[in-house]
Amino acid sequence: MAVAVALQKKVAMTGNEAVAQAMRQIEPDVVAAYPITPATDIVQYFSNFVANGQVKTEFVTTESEHSAMSACVGASAAGVRAMTATASNGLALMWEVLYIASGMRLPLVMTVVNRALSSPINIHCDHSDSMGARDAGWIQIYSENTQEAYDNVIQAIRIAQHPKVLLPVMVMLDGFIISHAMENLEILEDGDVKEFIGEYRPERYLLDADHPITIGALDLNDYYFEHKRQQVEGLLQARKVILEVAGDYQRVSGRSYGLFEAYRMEDAEAAIVVMSSTAGTVRTVVDAMRKEGHRIGLIKPRVFRPFPARDLAEVLRGVKAVAVMDRSESMSTAGGPLFTELRSAIYELEPRPLAADYIFGLGGRDIYPEDVCGIFQRLLAAKPGDICSDPMVTYLGVRE
């Protein structure tokens, strides 16, 4: 890891507090929010910063998440930086406005603290909320821990506002597991964050009285398709921009980020692909089983949208068997969202690795190193040439 060029403070914070600190340092022009467990702390801490005069942000308390996202859309269209945070059903209530934000190419940044969707009502972690929003045209970045949540929120500002991207960004962290757990992390000096994100100068915005424009006009069968194609281009360009921003961020912070983390994959014959906090558990198991001589590794996708299909396939080339751990159920009966996309990504590999899906942790169900160990043992037992797994989808930790 490169030596950090900027002075950093080592602090102990919860995930939510770290995100709120990042927002304080970013100092967006508008924050519009509605509280929901487990994301409430983020805007609660932030409202303190507003009340204490630590930021000049216009803080809008709305009557619902639908209104919170709408207010952010309005602010962003007017030409300023806008941010919010939500979770679970709050994100679900934002639904139609998510598509409006991405379709209008508004560079909002939102933190989503992953929580199960009702019903049955549950406040604990799984990825059903943000996975449901995976096709909304937002960039999605998942964080393993408090440090990553902090770093991702700051980088998200630069990614969203890049002229080749101009798309809203969602930054995820696991509800309670990360949002409410106290961890050590390093935070940058306020000035370094301000310098990193730069001044926000949108090329086109509603309050530019010298260049009046129309936003949100009717767009029928003669133009809508072209605008959707443009949106895809923003996501295609985002791959490179995310890596560029990560490079710049590493120069300031000393911490390195990519589209995903490949851990001990060099000579791996079996791999687990898993996002967010569970990657920490899997990493521990990889280290332990490597000591026993097993050639295994971990891939932790950080960026789920755009989905880095080719990059993931490249790192899985030569792997005999791969298990995907999905912390959400797509209800397709053909595997979770990460599994179906990952398996499609490795379709062209020769030889094609065996792929199995493990749905786990729904509604905050704990996962143990022994569970992960069991997955690796099954992968290692796969015979060369096996491409079908039976069962294709396993519900890990569910009572029979």
Place this chain on the structure above:
Amino acid sequence: MTSKAKSKERPGWKDLPSGGFILEPGNATKYLTGDWRLMRPVWDAERCIDCLLCWLFCPDGAVLAEGGKIIGFDYDYCKGCGICAKECPPKVDAIKMIREDEALEEPLSA
């Protein structure tokens, strides 16, 4: 004919402003709403008494008047609602509504 060939006279996705933004103010004038018209008003200058009721009531400003006198219709924007014909005093009856498909042979009067 492919769908691509059919729409090639319009700009492609690389040439359009992003986000569906429209950068040119006042461009609604370029959209000729008159092509929605099913019924066409036809003006009889002989019968017209220049009371200007049609000009006053037209919701689209598509009745053309000059120096206090009616001179005809702006068919680029007339949607054929027929308010002009309705408001024309019955004794005058200077505006008739005819079907566009039947009127295609006749030249537009303005």
